[in-house]
Amino acid sequence: MSEVIEANHRPVRDVSATAASTQAGPGALVIDHVGITFTARRDNKRYRAIKDVSFTVRENEFCCVVGPSGCGKSSLLLAVAGLVPASHGEMSFDGNRIVSPERDRAVVFQSASLLPWRTVIANVSYGLEMMKVPRREARERSRAIVELVGLKGFEGHYPHELSGGMQQRVNLARALVADPQLLLMDEPFAALDAQTREVMQAELLRIWGQMRKSVMFVTHQIDEAVFLGDRVIVLSKGPGTTIADIVEVNFPRPRSEEVKRTPEFLALVDRIWNCIRSGATAQN
Numbered sequence: 001m002s003e004v005i006e007a008n009h010r011p012v013r014d015v016s017a018t019a020a021s022t023q024a025g026p027g028a029l030v031i032d033h034v035g036i037t038f039t040a041r042r043d044n045k046r047y048r049a050i051k052d053v054s055f056t057v058r059e060n061e062f063c064c065v066v067g068p069s070g071c072g073k074s075s076l077l078l079a080v081a082g083l084v085p086a087s088h089g090e091m092s093f094d095g096n097r098i099v100s101p102e103r104d105r106a107v108v109f110q111s112a113s114l115l116p117w118r119t120v121i122a123n124v125s126y127g128l129e130m131m132k133v134p135r136r137e138a139r140e141r142s143r144a145i146v147e148l149v150g151l152k153g154f155e156g157h158y159p160h161e162l163s164g165g166m167q168q169r170v171n172l173a174r175a176l177v178a179d180p181q182l183l184l185m186d187e188p189f190a191a192l193d194a195q196t197r198e199v200m201q202a203e204l205l206r207i208w209g210q211m212r213k214s215v216m217f218v219t220h221q222i223d224e225a226v227f228l229g230d231r232v233i234v235l236s237k238g239p240g241t242t243i244a245d246i247v248e249v250n251f252p253r254p255r256s257e258e259v260k261r262t263p264e265f266l267a268l269v270d271r272i273w274n275c276i277r278s279g280a281t282a283q284n
């Protein structure tokens with residue numbers, strides 16, 4: 001749910017913005033007192049999705065974002081991608097202000113949206129073709145990424161010949177092939193069955209371990225966030241979403257499924273779950 005707002009709303013600044021900006025090193029994503037509003041077509045009024053959110057994603061960090069349905073997770077991710085403007089606040093990546101989509105940031109959505117008339121390798125190389133990368137180089141880079149995501153041998157397959165998990169691997173390869181510094185993932189495994197989802201979580205960690213990108217990963221699944229992330233940002237209930245908690249996850253890497261059965265893991269899941277369930281409001 002979003003909140004209708006007055007036309008002249010101005011955000012209140014507090015100490016967390018300063019903290020967010022100064023702790024960020026090079027290669028960091030800085031989200032500094034960002035708010036997001038939408039103008040609804042139905043009544044032309046402005047509705048606030050995100051009220052005031054500040055956090056950083058450090059270079060090479062795997063940062064997960066969770067929160068109640070409708071709290072604005074996807075909107076925030078789209079804003080970082082440069083696809084939705086912030087109504088106030090600032091966002092920067094690697095020191096550059098975010099105002100539009102750029103090649104340093106790639107997005108992976110829940111739906112793979114592959115081009116059905118193109119093979120796996122042609123889907124993956126499409127972005128490079130658009131960037132006018134020479135054909136041979138584009139093919140070589142695409143082959144390497146297809147292998148990295150575990151699809152060696154399937155280069156000539158068409159999307160309809162692939163399982164949902166394999167399609168999502170292609171989707172990931174499409175995002176990675178242009179070598180972005182920041183990967184933005186919006187519920188990428190939500191449409192997969194539980195077993196495939198677990199496989200893909202492990203695969204994503206393996207790939208991330210090899211490529212070491214910064215990742216902002218939005219999910220509904222708290223255990224997924226704790227399993228994957230170095231930190232979990234917990235957003236408060238909308239409307240007027242802020243940050244409810246920031247949870248450090250210190251399990252050693254590489255992580256295996258076993259960690260999910262440890263008391264420490266379950267305690268973190270519980271902490272986040274209680275925070276979301278209680279409809280917590282801002283502490284940070």
Ligand SMILES: Nc1ncnc2c1ncn2[C@@H]1O[C@H](COP(=O)(O)OP(=O)(O)OP(=O)(O)O)[C@@H](O)[C@H]1O
Nearest residue numbers: 001002038040049068069070071072073074075076
């Ligand atoms: N393009 C848009 N126009 C108007 N309102 C929008 C638009 N996109 C999102 N919203 C509103 O902003 C709020 C946040 O939506 P958003 O999809 O970002 O939340 P979410 O936390 O990702 O939700 P979910 O977990 O259910 O996917 C919602 O109230 C939604 O209706």
